[in-house]
Amino acid sequence: MTDPSPPMAWWRSAAIYQIYVRSFADSDGDGVGDLPGIRSRLPYLRDLGVDAVWITPFYPSPMADGGYDVADYRGVEPLFGTLSDAEALVREAHDLDLRVIIDIVPNHSSDQHPWFQAALAAGPGSRERERYVFRAGRGPDGAEPPTDWLSVFGGSAWQRVPDGDWYLHLFAPEQPDFDWENPEVVEDFHTTLRFWLDRGADGFRIDVANSLMKDQSSPDLATIDPTLLQHGEGPHHPFWDRDEVHEVYQGWRRVIDGYAGERAFVAEAWVHSTERLARYVRPDELHTAFNFAFLAAPWEPDALRAVIDESITTTAAVGAPTTWVLSNHDVTRHATRYGRLDTTVGGVSDAGRAGPDTPIDLDLGLGRARAAVLLTLGLPGSAYLYQGEELGLPEVVDLPEEVLADPIWERSLHTYRGRDGCRVPVPWAKDGPSLGFGDGPAWLPQPVSWSDLSVEAQTGIEGSTLELYRLALRLRRETLHGGSMRWDVAPAGTLAFRRDAAGGGEILVVVNLGAEPFALPAYRDMPAEVLVASGPLADGHLPTDTAVWLRVS
Ligand code: GLC
Ligand code: MG
DSSP: OOOSSOOOOGGGTOEEEEEOGGGTOOSSSSSSOOHHHHHHHHHHHHHHTOSEEEEOOOSSOOOTTTTOSOSOTTSOOTTTOOHHHHHHHHHHHHHTTOEEEEEEOOSBOOTTSHHHHHHHHHOTTOTGGGGBOEEOOBSGGGOBOSSOOBOTTSSBSEEEOTTSOEEEOSSOTTSOBBOTTSHHHHHHHHHHHHHHHHTTOOEEEETTTTOSOOOTTOOOGGGSOGGGSBTTBSTTSSSSSOTTHHHHHHHHHHHHHTSSSOOEEEEOOOOSOHHHHHGGGSTTSOSEEOOHHHHHSOSOHHHHHHHHHHHHHHHHTTTOOOEEESOOTTSOOHHHHTTBSSTTSSOSOSTTOOOOOOOBOHHHHHHHHHHHHHHHHHSSSEEEEETTGGGTOOOOOOOOGGGOOOHHHHHTTSSOOOSGGGOOOOOOSSSSTTTTSOSSOOSSOOOGGGGTTSHHHHTTOTTOHHHHHHHHHHHHHHHEEEEEEEEOOOOTTEEEEEEEETTSSEEEEEEEOSSSOEEGGGGSOSOEEEEEESSOOBTTEEOTTEEEEEEEO
């Protein structure tokens, strides 16, 4: 008899842990995290209870942007280890039932990539230059950039080379953009996908998935009718979220579908409409995409409920699961963001989004972050956790200027500190030169207070953030069932929804975002067993900024 309810594909409900390689674990004491370091910590991740890891780029790179400037897509950066380390990592992860998603960076390469070096050497008009976006300049002697396009990291998006041509870099000048109209580029990325799929990769996280295609007529942004743009992007924008990009991913889908074992893509696409995002996860394209609307939502019940509904509805319309994410290596850690007294102000990142911030209360932020993880892990879909959030790490806001390594710091002429504050290495132990990260000092110094937040300090301590994550992840695996949720009636300021429980019954997830504590059983007359709570319950009351999972029968 065939099973009437085959298990859902893993990527529809996985909890996926993001490893930022440079800052996770350093095996050789050089102060930089590496692949052997990750291998040594895989058992920790297994015990934490995640289903998969996503590892940020570990390819040969001059590190102009922390490895997002790739010089060889099919190799391993010596600072991080060897190709056999990468192969062993995948094998050992699989032995522990952990899937491995790796990062692919298709918008741009490093300026040290052999193709770019060949393009520089071959000169204007050469075939070698056609793999990138080279243009003549404007004005007398072509000394003005070809368009008014700006780099995400600050300044013009064009860089001039000695022979007078200009090339496009939407990010740092060390990251020249590929020309995706060139079939050679398309073919080469298929080869890269196959290279890593052949080595057991379970999927790819696609860097800036919404930027590959450029309007070949290179119009100035100032000439585009703003009413044609949706949130400043979309099919009429010269490079953000153009419709042609979807053909690239249809091709990628055909490649990955040739492999057994439910391999999957996740798109990093900062598009500002959930409908536009859903286009990336249509059945013949990518499997999933990060839900940045959820990440960017303020800690407010109506806003959260709206973004949850909208995310689920738009992805369900194309048959894709929703994803949930609160932090990553590009944004201010959410324990700090949620510590703002007013979470509707201040951007998700200090990088490029300056402006007056409200005062930050870190205790408040941590309490909310703990409630937020019960919300996130309680929702149907896949959930991404960023290394260190299970320890309740805050953003490090006072790194000394001389250690700042994010290209944004230089490119913004020292006006934006950039993203290093969320990239400070993980504290594993209470003591040591880098709190167990490695045998020497770390590339970014950790605050002294992180000794008490270390894995060692929190392990086995009831109520610690680490044990909260462990419990929630275990319960998620053991008790939550199916891919749907139903809102429940709840007092104002409170979010409550039901999930099917494995083996029957229901799990009720309740988050109190209101000003008053409320009596848990008071609004539903049913027996309920508390499975996990993000903070102490007082006499059966759920305090403000606290969440709970209840089993109801
Ligand atoms: C993505 C990465 C970010 C990087 C940028 C350019 O947004 O997450 O870290 O700087 O792409 O590759
Ligand atoms: Mg190292």
